[in-house]
Amino acid sequence: MKLFSQLKKNLKNDFSSLQPVKVALLGDTATQFLSQAIRGIGFDAGLDLQMWEANFNQVERQIFDNTSSLYEFKPDVVIIFQSSHKLLETYNKLGSEEYDSLANNRLALIDSLCTAINTRLNTRIIYYNYTEIDDAVFGSYANKVTSSFLFQIRKLNYELMTYAMEHASFYICDLSAIQNQYGKATFFQPSVYINSEMVLSIDILPAVASKTVDIIGALFGRFKKCLIFDLDNTIWGGVIGDDGLENIQLGSLGIGKAFTAFQYWIKKLKNRGIILAVCSKNTEAVAKGPFEKHPDMVLRLEDIAVFNANWDNKVENIRQIQSVLNISFDSMVFLDDNPFERNMVREHIPTLTIPELPEDPANFLEYLYGLNLFETTSVSDEDTRRAKQYQTEAKRNAEKQIYVNEDSFLESLNMTCLVEPFTSFNTPRVAQLSQRSNQFNLRTVRYTEADIKMLADSPDAFTFSFTLADKFGDNGLTGVVILKKETEDTLFIDTWLMSCRVLKRGMESFTLNTLVDFVKENGYKYLKGEYLPTPKNEIVRDHYADLGFSKNEGSWILDINTYQPKKTYIN
Amino acid sequence: MDKSEILRIVNGVFIDILDDENIVLTDETTANDVDEWDSLNHIQLVVAIERQFRIRFNSQEIQRWNNVGEMVNSISAKLN
Numbered sequence: 001m002k003l004f005s006q007l008k009k010n011l012k013n014d015f016s017s018l019q020p021v022k023v024a025l026l027g028d029t030a031t032q033f034l035s036q037a038i039r040g041i042g043f044d045a046g047l048d049l050q051m052w053e054a055n056f057n058q059v060e061r062q063i064f065d066n067t068s069s070l071y072e073f074k075p076d077v078v079i080i081f082q083s084s085h086k087l088l089e090t091y092n093k094l095g096s097e098e099y100d101s102l103a104n105n106r107l108a109l110i111d112s113l114c115t116a117i118n119t120r121l122n123t124r125i126i127y128y129n130y131t132e133i134d135d136a137v138f139g140s141y142a143n144k145v146t147s148s149f150l151f152q153i154r155k156l157n158y159e160l161m162t163y164a165m166e167h168a169s170f171y172i173c174d175l176s177a178i179q180n181q182y183g184k185a186t187f188f189q190p191s192v193y194i195n196s197e198m199v200l201s202i203d204i205l206p207a208v209a210s211k212t213v214d215i216i217g218a219l220f221g222r223f224k225k226c227l228i229f230d231l232d233n234t235i236w237g238g239v240i241g242d243d244g245l246e247n248i249q250l251g252s253l254g255i256g257k258a259f260t261a262f263q264y265w266i267k268k269l270k271n272r273g274i275i276l277a278v279c280s281k282n283t284e285a286v287a288k289g290p291f292e293k294h295p296d297m298v299l300r301l302e303d304i305a306v307f308n309a310n311w312d313n314k315v316e317n318i319r320q321i322q323s324v325l326n327i328s329f330d331s332m333v334f335l336d337d338n339p340f341e342r343n344m345v346r347e348h349i350p351t352l353t354i355p356e357l358p359e360d361p362a363n364f365l366e367y368l369y370g371l372n373l374f375e376t377t378s379v380s381d382e383d384t385r386r387a388k389q390y391q392t393e394a395k396r397n398a399e400k401q402i403y404v405n406e407d408s409f410l411e412s413l414n415m416t417c418l419v420e421p422f423t424s425f426n427t428p429r430v431a432q433l434s435q436r437s438n439q440f441n442l443r444t445v446r447y448t449e450a451d452i453k454m455l456a457d458s459p460d461a462f463t464f465s466f467t468l469a470d471k472f473g474d475n476g477l478t479g480v481v482i483l484k485k486e487t488e489d490t491l492f493i494d495t496w497l498m499s500c501r502v503l504k505r506g507m508e509s510f511t512l513n514t515l516v517d518f519v520k521e522n523g524y525k526y527l528k529g530e531y532l533p534t535p536k537n538e539i540v541r542d543h544y545a546d547l548g549f550s551k552n553e554g555s556w557i558l559d560i561n562t563y564q565p566k567k568t569y570i571n
Numbered sequence: 572m573d574k575s576e577i578l579r580i581v582n583g584v585f586i587d588i589l590d591d592e593n594i595v596l597t598d599e600t601t602a603n604d605v606d607e608w609d610s611l612n613h614i615q616l617v618v619a620i621e622r623q624f625r626i627r628f629n630s631q632e633i634q635r636w637n638n639v640g641e642m643v644n645s646i647s648a649k650l651n
Contacts, residue, residue: 004615005587005588005615005619008590009590012590030611032611033611033615189618190630191627191628191629191630191633192614192618194630195614195630195633195634196610196611196614198614201618202614202615202618202619203618
């Protein structure tokens, strides 16, 4: 990770081509360096984080005052940093009978801060949890005393997690985990605190900024969806082709332990919804051997969405994996123990994330924990079924080869679609698609769960979600449309996005048929669409033209009276 | 290490941290003489100097220096 002084040099770079995000930072200690570090890290992450900083110790004043410059700034993200050191000062001043109300009082304050922000701004809040300070008044016995500072701070962190679960636009940045990882001696430098009111040491700033920017990036659609990994000496010790099934290192003995633990980590990622793919120089049948027969293998073939073991070069194999999955390279991670392969792939696919795995496999996990590669801002039930969906996609592709023409192939799929407005059941998935979809996304407006709930209740917005199932399996919720009333005659397509795994199946036509029916039934005459280009949504540039909309200044109009329903194979 | 050598190294730290190639320190230089040398950057300079010389200043020292010469004296006292 870069040093703070290097991040500061980033501030002089040209940010103009980067995605702008307005970020407000409010703290009860000095936050100037943190603000600089966040902007500096943002540059390396491709974000122009436009920082607004509250004056020192103005958290409440800025948030409770309707007319404050915080609200004038209209941030996309509000970061609140209330430190353990200031909390300890508050605790110290309490009467001893009040000690055990510390956590609850602070939680009530946080709730009122967030409520105040949410009534005035449509924004996301990032809140740093509390680093532990053991004031050693009770020793370890503090764990048995509710009024001890340590008890209160841990209770507060626990309650914050519960609070975050109940409030969709409230995210915790896990400062406490950073202190645990680096140690308090690195995290906090008393002389710096005394002289500058900064609770973060200069050395820890990059780690804190990085963890913060990970969340901001994820909020704006930058996160990893897929892990591609090598096999020999990466997920087991030894070379399967040379050493054979019995001699690779896996299981509870020696270095085998490290590989087994590593596989459990990969399995947990898969269970969370990360797509797994194998890319290995091996003979396919030999490479699959351990997955099928080795008793100590944690990963099994059904965990792997795409299995590429052959003797072609890895660049081509990774490109092939990318084309099957149809997600962008910058949402993929590649793990390989061999520096030569890593460099070769890096040279050809620079946007792929390729960690410099340590030489000793015993260090793999701690190193990867530190990189925090898989930050996310939502998880849904659908994530856990993803590997299966991509496997069926591979089968579908295979079947497609058999059919001479597209129509008979589509007909053979027996596709069915369920159209529903946004409900409490589908809200998490709709929000997630809104955050994730980059390619088939006409305007790339990102909505959070809280936004989706508001839209569902709004009288001027009409919401549609589309699922798609076929004879191979259920793709789940894969399309979202939001219409907004623009005039008495016209509905504006505020959002139209689809998951790329259902492209080329006639979903666009089916969706438009559905929309036109709705427009007619509700007495409107026109549908108005707009395409806002991004670096990633080129594939829908001609979307409205292809569907028969006519160009009207910057937007696209469809007169529904002249509309002929399109042929689809979806019921 | 003699004081002129310490001054030379400190000068290098200033150039790196304040990102200004033109900084030339003497014993008499004060914060008023260097554009970017404010109270906040002072903390960053101190931490970088501590790292460079593998020393630790105590928290009162940091605010007591009136010029670069006094800072160099503090460093020298810790090294020798």
